Amino acid sequence: MSTSPPVFSTFENGVYTITLNRPQRANAFDYGMAKALQAALKNAARDPQIRCVLLTGAGAVFSAGQDLSEVQSTESISYREHMQRTYNPIILQIRHLEKPVLAALKGAVAGAALGIALACDMRIAAQNTLFTVGFLKVGLVPDSAVSLLLPAVIGLGQASELAFMNTPFDAEQALTWGLVNRVVPADDLDALAFQWASELTQGPVGTMGLTKRAFNKAVLPHLEQVLDYEAHLQAIAQHGDEHREGVRAFLEKRKPRFTGA
Numbered sequence: 004m005s006t007s008p009p010v011f012s013t014f015e016n017g018v019y020t021i022t023l024n025r026p027q028r029a030n031a032f033d034y035g036m037a038k039a040l041q042a043a044l045k046n047a048a049r050d051p052q053i054r055c056v057l058l059t060g061a062g063a064v065f066s067a068g069q070d071l072s073e074v075q076s077t078e079s080i081s082y083r084e085h086m087q088r089t090y091n092p093i094i095l096q097i098r099h100l101e102k103p104v105l106a107a108l109k110g111a112v113a114g115a116a117l118g119i120a121l122a123c124d125m126r127i128a129a130q131n132t133l134f135t136v137g138f139l140k141v142g143l144v145p146d147s148a149v150s151l152l153l154p155a156v157i158g159l160g161q162a163s164e165l166a167f168m169n170t171p172f173d174a175e176q177a178l179t180w181g182l183v184n185r186v187v188p189a190d191d192l193d194a195l196a197f198q199w200a201s202e203l204t205q206g207p208v209g210t211m212g213l214t215k216r217a218f219n220k221a222v223l224p225h226l227e228q229v230l231d232y233e234a235h236l237q238a239i240a241q242h243g244d245e246h247r248e249g250v251r252a253f254l255e256k257r258k259p260r261f262t263g264a
Contacts, residue, residue, distance in 0.1 A: 009036035012043050017054035017204035018197060019047050026062030029111055031070035037089035044096040054204035056100065057196055058123060059107040068114025068137055071253055082143075082241040086234035090115050090147040094230060097122040098219055101212025103203045107196035108174075109189060113137040118147025121156065124215065126182070127196050128174040129189035134182070135171045136162075141253055142245030142261070146233040148226060155222065156182050 013020045021043045023030040030036075047056045060066050074080075097104050097119070106120045109129040114137040120126055136153070138145045145153070145166055154162040157180040164170065177183045187195050203211075219226070240246050245261050252259035 010039035018200045019053040020057045023060040029067035030060040031067045033070045033073045055200045056104045057200040064110030066116030067111045083234040083238035091230040115147040118149040121152035127185045128183040129192040132174040136166045141249030144236045151229045
């Protein structure tokens, strides 16, 4: 059993780097990693020396989203309760954190991890980044505010196609849509992301926090209600045949066979 922490943090020159650290599982979220990320974000909010948060993943990927093997092993869990304990607080922490939060993306960015990335203030992506909505492939609805943030960024029609068809898209397409701010060579991602974060620490961080409040009020006034409604819908989807088939197919590494609701 690995003794490595599921999330680790470093601090340098005002930049607090939070690293998702389950590379052997493509940094997929289990309950422990979600709670560890919450703790790191709480620390970022209360430490005045931290002026910018940089969120990234260990190894070759940012995160593949929810670890479905955990879902399979805990069938009695309420998905609504799971969302309320894991991803919903993370999304709200990022949006309410009155400091800039920068996501450094690479490899896979899928499912709940896409929502977490979209909740960040800005995103820098390696050229090898591949984004996937992912949820419907396993018979679930988009959560982690993906149902709100993705259409807000790229439009409802495009978001619907990506969700319904589970079509992956690359970093250059994400840049064209405005989903990421910058695309850089994979070998340069860490250095350029840290450089950008360091530049942000030199700015008026207090006023940036007030600006986040304004953006939240203007653009995301119903964020908490949307998160709660996503959790409600996820609890419905949880008991459907499509979800059971989707998870089985994923774990068996085959294409799902959906035959009815």
